[in-house]
Amino acid sequence: MTQADLPHPPEPADMRCSARGCTDLALWGLRWNNPRLHTEDRRKVWLACDGHRAHLETFLGARGFHRDTVAVAELGAGDG
Template sequence: MALAHGPRDGVCSARGCENPATLAIVWRNPALHHGRHKTWLTCEDHRDFLLSYMRARSFPARVVPIADVGGAEV
């Protein structure tokens, strides 16, 4: 049994949120992720919160429609 929702579940990645995701935040940690990216799904309610979390850490991040997630790079 999974502890949290993953991208295939289509649920917002914000802790405790069960809303359907409508967008994806594609990000990477330059110190760790060389040539690869991570994806967090988000609902409209948590989009700004999750994006500001990435930006506060100086992680390159962008918001894309879920349909554009395959192969997205930052």
């Protein structure tokens, strides 16, 4: 297997907001987990544009799932 055969993470320009019906570019990664399903260190990611960031953070926060928000460029291979 060569380096070219390995999967590559999407480029930030290909990442779109996770809000229903939104096709805007994502600028933010909202890292979260459901403590009933995921281990403490497991992180899932929703992507958000500026317009939906607060709404998605509020949605996750109301359920106790939101952990932190970072710029899309700061997301790592372990996120998701």
